[in-house]
Amino acid sequence: MPDEIKSAAPPPEGEPKPTADRPATPGGMKATPGGSVQSETKPAQVSDAVNEGRRIFETTACINCHSISGSVADGRFGPDLTHLMSRDTIASGAAPNNSENLKMWIQDPDSIKPGSLMPAMKLNDHDLDTLTAYLETLR
Numbered sequence: 011m012p013d014e015i016k017s018a019a020p021p022p023e024g025e026p027k028p029t030a031d032r033p034a035t036p037g038g039m040k041a042t043p044g045g046s047v048q049s050e051t052k053p054a055q056v057s058d059a060v061n062e063g064r065r066i067f068e069t070t071a072c073i074n075c076h077s078i079s080g081s082v083a084d085g086r087f088g089p090d091l092t093h094l095m096s097r098d099t100i101a102s103g104a105a106p107n108n109s110e111n112l113k114m115w116i117q118d119p120d121s122i123k124p125g126s127l128m129p130a131m132k133l134n135d136h137d138l139d140t141l142t143a144y145l146e147t148l149r
């Protein structure tokens with residue numbers, strides 16, 4: 011996949027006028043800001059907690075340091091989390107990879123691995139639970 015150039019010039023202003031050979035498509039392929047089209051068509055088996063956890067991840071500093079392919083997260087400072095749950099341990103073997111340790115890690119990495127380069131994120135319990143539910147879908 012080619013790298014997207016984020017600072018590309020803005021698209022030309024105005025809608026192209028419909029013409030005989032290119033008619034306007036009613037309700038067509040126009041992108042909706044916020045990706046609402048995508049969430050409307052998402053299968054119901056993705057739980058609300060996971061969706062919310064994903065939103066929290068993507069709006070928190072996590073994405074500055076971590077990448078998850080297929081999401082907006084493209085940070086390079088920390089490990090890639092795309093297949094997080096395929097690993098038996100986190101933080102290079104510092105602790106078994108389970109939900110308790112993931113939560114403890116996110117709240118205070120130093121409690122698992124002193125001197126870790128990841129800052130304590132100090133989320134509230136609700137955000138921590140949903141965020142962990144999302145991380146646990148990364149296989």
Ligand code: HEC
Nearest residue numbers: 070071072075087088089100101102116126127128129131
């Ligand atoms: C300032 C950069 C930074 C931020 C912000 C950050 N992390 Fe990290 N994260 C790291 C680094 C660096 C490591 C590796 C630490 C180590 O192994 O010592 C790491 C490790 C992890 C791990 C363990 C991954 C593995 O495979 O071992 C998880 C899970 C994780 N981070 C989740 C998060 C989440 C969730 C957030 C947001 C709430 C977040 N991180 C925010 C830098 C960051």
